Amino acid sequence: MKGQHGFIGTSHDARFGAAHHHESWLAAAWHAIRRWEQLAYERDQLARMSDEMLKDIGLSRADVMEESDRHFWEDPLKK
Template sequence: MMKGQKGYVLVHKLSFQALTFSGLWRRVMRWHELGRERRMLAGLSDEALKDLGLTRVDVEHERVRPFWDDPMHK
């Protein structure tokens, strides 16, 4: 398969760790944690958000992100 083909690129981007059960389990647990953190952030008061330098718009933008969209895993 040539490097320019889409299938190669997709397979090449997958790490071996993601293919193991423990890697998959860690990823699922991280997604669960992201959801919990996003719900907690959405539950903060306007004053608490202001202390963090965030607005409701910032929180809404973060809240609607898909669970797999992990800003720390880029």
């Protein structure tokens, strides 16, 4: 609109910016923790699969062992 000085959801209050930064940091940390849990779960599920099941999805036991040896924070999607 003509004469509009900002956008919906913005504020010129410095306290809002700090609170928003804090919330975004917490959200990012929460998502990272959830992703680490997901990676640990998936790696555990891979380790429990039989060699025949692994072959069906194109993986070997050696592939699974390599993946299982990774640290929980090592995300193959973030290279």
